[in-house]
Amino acid sequence: MYNILFSWIIVQTFVTSYGQTYGEMDTLLGHLFNASRYNTYLRPLRNQSQVMMVNFTQYISSIDFFDITSGELQITGFFEITWTDDFLTWSPSLYGGKEMLSLPTGTFWKPEFSLTNGPANDKSSIYNSGFYPTWVSYQGSVIMIPGGSYKTKCNVDPTFYPFDIHNCNFQFIVSNHDSAELMLISQTGDINSSNLTENGEWEIQNIDVKVVLLKEDNIKLSIPMLQASFSLKRRPIYEIVNVYAPILLMSFLNIVTCFVRPDSGERLTFAVTLYLSLVFATTAAIEKIPKNSLKMPIMSYEFLCNNCINTIGVTWSIFIVHLASKSKVQQRLPHFLVKMVMKKRRRKTYDSELQPDCKSEVKSESSDDDNFFDENKANPKQQKVAEYLSEDDITGLEIAEILDTIYFWFVSLFVVVVNSVFGYLVLRIEMQ
Structure with missing residues (x-):
């Protein structure tokens, strides 16, 4: 069937x-x-x-x-x-x-x-x-x-x-x-x-x-x-990994330039090399960014900010190296710089072998400088400490180190703010 x-x-x-x-x-x-x-x-x-x-x-x-x-x-x-x-x-x-x-x-x-x-x-x-x-x-x-x-x-x-x-x-x-x-x-x-x-x-x-x-x-x-x-x-993953991330990392690397000692001889070499690398990376990235003057990409402004920071970093390194080369600063210094240098010297005094047996005296001096250096009790080590803690022989290297610390925190804040603003704008457009 x-x-x-x-x-x-x-x-x-x-x-x-x-x-x-x-x-x-x-x-x-x-x-x-x-x-x-x-x-x-x-x-x-x-x-x-x-x-x-x-x-x-x-x-x-x-x-x-x-x-x-x-x-x-x-x-x-x-x-x-x-x-x-x-x-x-x-x-x-x-x-x-x-x-x-x-x-x-x-x-x-x-x-x-x-x-x-x-x-x-x-x-x-x-x-x-x-x-x-x-x-x-x-x-x-x-x-x-x-x-x-x-x-x-x-x-x-x-x-x-x-x-x-x-x-x-x-x-x-x-x-x-x-x-x-x-x-x-x-x-x-x-x-x-x-x-x-x-x-x-x-x-x-x-x-x-x-x-x-x-x-x-x-x-x-x-x-x-x-x-x-x-x-x-x-x-966006390709552009983030291959375009944006390298430039962002080099921007953060520019911040740590101040940790290279000015008297090491490598400070300017490191700063200039980093500057040229960032310029090359930015130029390559610009080739991928849409060319439009009516609606400029926000990333173009961010690249501009990063290049400005890098330029300031090279200029700053030149100034710091020049300042560090001076054995003694002749100009009158701002009071806050002098205070920061003296505070750093006292810290070094406690931790060094300059006066290992009289830390208590140095500590007492920090609270009462007039009573610490008693001429009747002075000895060669105490005299050496007194000379080290004097405000009359501040070197350019010490000022340079203090200024580098200030520069580090200022530029770090600036870089974080710029990239945070960019991230906020991106997140906002993604949520729309």
């Missing part, structure tokens, strides 16, 4: 789908595209006062490239366009059970779609690739799937690079009919990205598709336009 049923299904399938002869197909094509009954310039409606309804769905397969400087975007994809043709109908029983027919190119009416916001040197028709396979059912339902690569212009906003988001859209108009004759319908309301090959740099977000009418009141013309808009969000 089951074998008989299975055989009957197989026979019916082949008879229905593949039972047509060459003559039957030739007769069917001759019947459908007879010049006396079919005109490719007219809408395939028996009642020409009706509005032709065309369903339009865009599919995106891949993002080929996106030039962030010019805003030019190229994608690869295809469209699914469907409508009903009143004249492409037949009875399958008369033609060997044929229910679907592949239509020859150029033999049938089709809506002419043009991309209006593509580059000036790019062809606008979506059929320019020459690939638009079309099928029709015996009931007159036509489905056409043109495909290829398409370009458009995007609204570039590099303000928050590398966390930038850019708005793009494709605008398609029907160039051979107005809204009184043809109307577009987007059944899904978005771009189908189910076949999208993920791009390593860009992510598609906020897809929206809508149909609008372009009106010209002077001639009472209204043209249907389908506008597919979406956002391109950069995947």
Whole structure:
């Protein structure tokens, strides 16, 4: 029983789908595209006062490239366009059970779609690739799937690079009919990205598709336009790791320049080498940053701040090395510098071998300098301590070390504030 049923299904399938002869197909094509009954310039409606309804769905397969400087975007994809043709109908029983027919190119009416916001040197028709396979059912339902690569212009906003988001859209108009004759319908309301090959740099977000009418009141013309808009969000990991992080690390490295002793002979070499490295890294990074003067990337200002800090660091190192070379400072020093130098000397006195057996006397001197140095009790070690704690022979190296400490905390605070502001702005845009 089951074998008989299975055989009957197989026979019916082949008879229905593949039972047509060459003559039957030739007769069917001759019947459908007879010049006396079919005109490719007219809408395939028996009642020409009706509005032709065309369903339009865009599919995106891949993002080929996106030039962030010019805003030019190229994608690869295809469209699914469907409508009903009143004249492409037949009875399958008369033609060997044929229910679907592949239509020859150029033999049938089709809506002419043009991309209006593509580059000036790019062809606008979506059929320019020459690939638009079309099928029709015996009931007159036509489905056409043109495909290829398409370009458009995007609204570039590099303000928050590398966390930038850019708005793009494709605008398609029907160039051979107005809204009184043809109307577009987007059944899904978005771009189908189910076949999208993920791009390593860009992510598609906020897809929206809508149909609008372009009106010209002077001639009472209204043209249907389908506008597919979406956002391109950069995947920032590559830029953070390879562009931003090295410059940030060198900026922090610039801070520790003050820990290189001015009298070591390596201070200026280290500072200048670091300066040149940062300039080279910044120059390489600028090549990746979008070139836009209307909306400058915040990172450009951060790079400017880092370069200013680095320049100040080299200048500061030159000043410190020059100051450290002086054996004795002749100029009158601010009181807070003198106080910091003396405090540092006292600390060194306690920890050194200068007077290991009289730390208690030195400690007493720090609280009462007048009573500590009693001429009757003085000894050579005490005299040496007294000379060391005198304010009359402060050296340039001591002043340089104190100034380096102040410079370290000031610049550290500045670098932390600049990068914190940048991080806050980035976090704010990510949360929107």
